[in-house]
Amino acid sequence: MKVIKRFINLGFALFFLLPPSISAQVLTPKDSARAGLTSKDASTLISGYGEAKVQYDLRYSTATADLTRNVLFVGHRFSNTIEMFSELEIENAKVAGGEPGGEVSMEQVYLKFDINKDAYIVAGLFTPRIGIINENHLPTTFNGNDRPFVEQFVIPATWRELGIGLYGAIPHIPGLNYSLAIVNGLNSGGFENGTGIEGGRFEGQNATASNIALTGSLLYYIGNFRIQASGYYGGSAGLTPKKADSLQLQSGAFGTPVALGEVDLQYFGKALSFRALGTIVNIPDAAAINRAYANNTPQEMVGAYAEVGYNILHLFNNSIKKSLTAFGRYEYMDLNYEIPGNGIINGINKKQYIITGLTYIPVHGIAIKADYVLRQTGAPNTALIVTPYPQAPLYYTSNGYINFGIGYSF
Amino acid sequence: MLCTAIIGLGALAPLLESCGAAGNIYKAQAGDENKILVPVAELAGKNYLTVRTPQLNNDILIVKENEQKYHTLLMRCTHQDNALVVTSTGLVCNAHGSRFDMEGNVTKEPATRPLQRFKTEIINSNISINLNT
Numbered sequence: 001m002k003v004i005k006r007f008i009n010l011g012f013a014l015f016f017l018l019p020p021s022i023s024a025q026v027l028t029p030k031d032s033a034r035a036g037l038t039s040k041d042a043s044t045l046i047s048g049y050g051e052a053k054v055q056y057d058l059r060y061s062t063a064t065a066d067l068t069r070n071v072l073f074v075g076h077r078f079s080n081t082i083e084m085f086s087e088l089e090i091e092n093a094k095v096a097g098g099e100p101g102g103e104v105s106m107e108q109v110y111l112k113f114d115i116n117k118d119a120y121i122v123a124g125l126f127t128p129r130i131g132i133i134n135e136n137h138l139p140t141t142f143n144g145n146d147r148p149f150v151e152q153f154v155i156p157a158t159w160r161e162l163g164i165g166l167y168g169a170i171p172h173i174p175g176l177n178y179s180l181a182i183v184n185g186l187n188s189g190g191f192e193n194g195t196g197i198e199g200g201r202f203e204g205q206n207a208t209a210s211n212i213a214l215t216g217s218l219l220y221y222i223g224n225f226r227i228q229a230s231g232y233y234g235g236s237a238g239l240t241p242k243k244a245d246s247l248q249l250q251s252g253a254f255g256t257p258v259a260l261g262e263v264d265l266q267y268f269g270k271a272l273s274f275r276a277l278g279t280i281v282n283i284p285d286a287a288a289i290n291r292a293y294a295n296n297t298p299q300e301m302v303g304a305y306a307e308v309g310y311n312i313l314h315l316f317n318n319s320i321k322k323s324l325t326a327f328g329r330y331e332y333m334d335l336n337y338e339i340p341g342n343g344i345i346n347g348i349n350k351k352q353y354i355i356t357g358l359t360y361i362p363v364h365g366i367a368i369k370a371d372y373v374l375r376q377t378g379a380p381n382t383a384l385i386v387t388p389y390p391q392a393p394l395y396y397t398s399n400g401y402i403n404f405g406i407g408y409s410f
Numbered sequence: 411m412l413c414t415a416i417i418g419l420g421a422l423a424p425l426l427e428s429c430g431a432a433g434n435i436y437k438a439q440a441g442d443e444n445k446i447l448v449p450v451a452e453l454a455g456k457n458y459l460t461v462r463t464p465q466l467n468n469d470i471l472i473v474k475e476n477e478q479k480y481h482t483l484l485m486r487c488t489h490q491d492n493a494l495v496v497t498s499t500g501l502v503c504n505a506h507g508s509r510f511d512m513e514g515n516v517t518k519e520p521a522t523r524p525l526q527r528f529k530t531e532i533i534n535s536n537i538s539i540n541l542n543t
Contacts, residue, residue, distance in 0.1 A: 045490060045491065047489065047490055049520065073490065075490060075491070077491075080467055083491075114467070117462055117467075117468070117469060135504075135505065135506065135507070136506050136507035138507075138519065138520045140519035140520050141506065141507050141519055141520060167504070169495060171434070171435060174434050174496070175495065175497055177495065177504055219504065221497045221502055222497060222498075223497055223498050223499050224499050226502070268509060268517070363522075364516050364519055364521070364522040365519060365520070365522040409489075409519055409522075410520075410522060
């Protein structure tokens with residue numbers, strides 16, 4: 001008892017001796033609410049999310065475990081109308097010099113300027129409103145351990161670039177929102193066959209601003225429905241006119257363009273949920289890009305998916321805060337939907353996925369997931385393998401994966 | 411071209427300002443900095459009303475429970491303080507997809523805490539919202 005009392009007294013002493021600024025510098029949202037601070041007074045905000053999973057490959061009978069990502073968000077309000085938002089992401093737990101795997105990156109860093117209560121401007125590194133996952137990618141907001149594959153390969157989320165954007169709501173049409181952004185363009189020299197335009201992203205690192213891109217969206221809420229259409233059009237040369245000429249690429253702000261269109265629909269009922277998305281990417285100068293970089297760029301890619309989910313616990317207690325969602329999702333994509341004359345078809349770029357599983361949310365902010373993924377592709381084009389590795393494992397056009405994972409966000 | 415585009419975006423701001431309060435948004439007059447008064451008549455035939463006040467960075471949603479009882483919600487997401495959009499079935503956040511019901515309870519992550527409420531009462535045919543609560 002005497003030891004306990006001494007410990008308590010020491011704790012109080014330390015508390016009062018500590019400089020008050022330490023406990024007041026950083027406030028979690030909960031602290032701000034308890035302190036009675038209004039949005040005018042709140043200073044720094046901390047948030048974050050993370051996910052981990054174990055995957056069992058049914059064909060190869062192997063399993064892998066990975067801390068998929070951990071993201072720390074820090075935001076700061078400078079005034080009533082100016083805020084800063086940042087997201088620091090670590091993928092695969094660590095980055096060790098010289099070893100493969102892992103990534104540390106800034107997912108977003110931008111300033112937000114409120115024009116009025118209906119509109120604001122963002123400037124910096126941000127994820128434009130394209131698709132569903134690009135903005136809504138926290139693990140507690142989607143079913144399955146993997147983000148939808150169409151939005152990884154075709155769109156490709158999370159896609160962030162440097163630029164400036166205008167976001168707002170239309171007051172005269174309740175529920176209608178818009179976004180319009182100018183960001184740096186892509187680098188077609190980074191395109192790789194099988195990963196779409198993913199390799200062409202700069203993600204805030206030494207991006208060429210010689211070519212730019214425009215993105216825009218209309219987002220409409222009506223009842224439990226969320227309906228969105230978005231588009232992207234930007235250049236991908238990013239070269240000096242002389243160098244572009246030598247590679248026979250169109251230079252300029254929108255030279256060697258990439259165009260993307262997307263529509264999606266979501267429904268959130270008390271128990272039933274539904275989402276569907278369709279997207280198309282068009283690269284009209286794919287032949288010129290192939291000639292310049294020999295990277296087998298496709299001229300057109302398409303993808304679509306649809307998912308239905310149902311909260312089973314709602315059947316037993318419709319007021320319960322927990323949820324156990326059983327879901328099923330079908331995805332289809334063709335990363336070689338159209339190829340230029342100098343392109344090469346590769347059957348594995350035509351994929352479909354069937355994903356089914358459970359997402360258990362015991363308390364808001366925590367997700368425990370289990371799912372089965374069936375992946376089917378066309379046959380690989382062996383002519384594209386210049387020096388085949390003799391010990392290379394067989395490629396299976398149909399393969400199944402069992403995943404277990406956890407996710408959190410706060 | 412980039413400079414022209416940025417200037418164009420800035421030029422849109424005054425137009426957006428002039429859009430101002432539409433029929434679904436009630437502009438509260440600046441008065442007692444701790445209270446907002448909204449005539450009950452503003453909610454005639456409506457289940458909810460958005461109130462805009464210069465005293466707060468975010469709008470307030472008045473929800474009618476019945477003709478004699480109302481409650482109010484601060485339209486600020488409890489995840490990362492983004493402004494919320496109201497629909498006939500609840501409130502949604504554009505930033506990361508959080509959803510709240512008309513009671514302010516979280517129905518979809520990533521928000522985990524309910525919306526802030528204010529003490530709301532009817533005084534002399536006005537809905538009085540106490541911003542200090």
